[in-house]
Amino acid sequence: MTTKRRNHGRSKKGRGHVKPVRCTNCGRCVPKDKAIKKFQIRNIVEAAAVKDINEASVYTSYQLPKLYIKQHYCVSCAIHSKVVRNRSHELRKKRTPPPRFPGRQQPNTGGPRR
Numbered sequence: 001m002t003t004k005r006r007n008h009g010r011s012k013k014g015r016g017h018v019k020p021v022r023c024t025n026c027g028r029c030v031p032k033d034k035a036i037k038k039f040q041i042r043n044i045v046e047a048a049a050v051k052d053i054n055e056a057s058v059y060t061s062y063q064l065p066k067l068y069i070k071q072h073y074c075v076s077c078a079i080h081s082k083v084v085r086n087r088s089h090e091l092r093k094k095r096t097p098p099p100r101f102p103g104r105q106q107p108n109t110g111g112p113r114r
Contacts, residue, residue: 005092009075010034025077036078038071 011033012018020029044065045053053064078084 021072023074023077024071025073025081028074028077030072030074032072035072035074036084038073038083040067040069040071042067042069 007013010031012031015033018032021032021035022028023030023035043050044067050064054062073081073083079086
């Protein structure tokens, strides 16, 4: 039987069952290995209010805290919200991750990424 993906859309390999997680967008139960994961780091305060807070602050060098959010998406929500895109049959075989920052050069760490 033909297969569309080498890993069948999951990364579980030897495990029989994995616990489900809830999709951030719609709430659907998705197996943890199948869910598309996105780690987002952002400031607690939006950019417009940072200047006002710094002016009103007593401390001169106060570092504003950040929000660290790990988001899990089901496949349909990830495609709909453009977290991932569908790729052609040939491009699906490429396993290298896309460049993280298109404008900047990444330092070469050596071997292949896993």
